[in-house]
Amino acid sequence: MKITKLQPTVVAVPYRSEEVWAFGRRRGQISVLLEVSTDEGLVGIAEAAAYPSVDIVLAVLDSIEPLVLGADPFEIERLIRRIDLVGTWHHVRATNPAIAAVEMACWDIVGKACGQPLVNLFGGRFRDEVECFYYVARADPDEVAAEGRRAAEHGFRTCYLKVGAGDPRTDLDRLAALRDGAxxxxxxxxxxxxxxxPGTAVQLIKEMQRYGLELVEQPTSGRNLAELAYVRSRVDTPILANESSWTRYDQLSVIRAGAADVLSVDNQMDGGLLNLKRSAGLCEAAGLPVVKHSLGELGVALAAAVHVIASTPNFRYANQAYGANLADDVTLGYGGGIESYSDGCVAVPTEPGIGVQLDADRVERYAELYRAEGAAFAFHDDQPRGEQAPALPKR
Structure with a gap:
């Protein structure tokens, strides 16, 4: 079997309300859907987050296409090593969701060819469903409280709140509102x-601890593990590394530095599903649990990761997902909207491969939305141009 074609389609799917983080906001999810065709008629599907932009993801797909066409989709290790070394991504010391999407589509082809869901190819079920947190898009305290109530009503066991406002009192007000609502x-x-x-982080985490925090994610720079270790040594709340743990190599550094209690792992940032499994194994050897990070995703990427999570023991916390934020999806009944969850959990697909199907009508609808309004879906800030330059750290 040989790969004969890569066909990307960019879609923009709205959120219920804007996602707001420490440095900007966005109104919806832009994803690059990828179909990988073979000479035997099997087609694998995949999804890449538009990170850091659609143009870059598409450019990466164009650049690696000569290395992918003609490859055997069963030879995933060989193909990804070829992309890393011949394509020079190893020397960049980073990766891109485009590469992970090619790998994801190959796994979908393999599963379909074998007649098996991916969970069976990654070790079999350790759990039958995967827990996700309820993502509370940062907003006014009254809105935060209402989102907390919505999460509780639908059985979610963990809520996730963005902090890092310019005024720490804003964060404390939102956190109090979330606890009251949830x-x-x-x-x-x-x-x-x-x-x-670091000093601000210690002070604020100690103030926030009265609200019963489960984890604090990346309070300080992801480029300075000594800072993160310093904060960890001075607070009681467990620290979750994220921006400091994009790849397996970063995770090894976090472990050596003793900088976190839990590590975030992400197949889209580290070259694929197989590396997601490797990341979890690396952390398990260090006695640490992991959670799946998301750059934003629709049902295809969610389902693909769920197979790996379900087969891996040390995903012991609720994982990041965007389904409760999405107003819709591009799949037939998976990942889009809160109705896809049961008590905060998503089921492991049982069909061969990734186990979800694209809804052609919705793919076209949201591809047209991207063509018409794509720029409006990108991250943007609230400051007039030139009035305030963002900086790290904020405080």
Whole structure:
């Protein structure tokens, strides 16, 4: 079997409300859907987040296409090593969701050819469903409280809140509102996205601890593990590494530095599903749990990762997903909207391969939306041009 064609389609799917983080906001999810065709008629599907932009993802696909066409989709290790070394990504010391999408599509082809869901190819089911957190897009306290109530009503066990506002009192007000709305029995995870200096981080985390935090995600720079280790040594709340743990090599550095209690892992940032499994194994050897990070995803990418998570023991916390934020999806019944979840969990697909199907009508609808309004879906900030330059840390 040989790969004969790569066909990307860019879609833009709205969120229920804007996603807001420490340095900007966006109104919806832009993803690059990828179909990989073979000479035997099997087609694998995949999804790449538009990170850092659609243009870059498409350019990466163009650049690696000569290395992919003619390859055997069963020879995934060989293909990805060829992309890394011949395509020079090893020397860049980073990767891109485009590469992970090619790998994901190959796994979909392999599963379809074997008549097996991916979970069976990655070790078999360790769990029958995968827990995700409820993503509370940062907003006014009244809106945050309402989102907390919505999460509790739908059975979610963890809420995730972006912090890192210019005024720490804003974060504390939002956190208090979330606890009030969600109730006492839901875990709360906060994510500062590197916004704090170490001293600020220690002070604010200690103030926030009264709200019963489950984890604090990346309070300080992802480029300075000594800072992260310093904060970890001075607070009681467990620290989750994210921007400092994009790849397996970064995760090894975090482990050596003793900088985190939990590590975030991401197949789109580290070259594919097989590396997601490797990341989890590396952390398990260090006695650490992991959670799946997301750059934003629709049902294809969610389902693909769910297979790996379901087969891997040390995903012990709720994972990041965007389904509760999405107003719709491009698949037939997977990942888009809160109805896809049962008590905060998503089921492991049982059909061969990734196990989801694209809805052609919705793919075309959201491809047209991207063509018409794609620029409006990109990250942007609230400041008039030239009035305030963003900086790290914010405080």
């Amino acid at each position: 109730g006492e029995h839901i875990g709360i995870r906060v994510d500062a996205n590197e916004a704090w200096a």
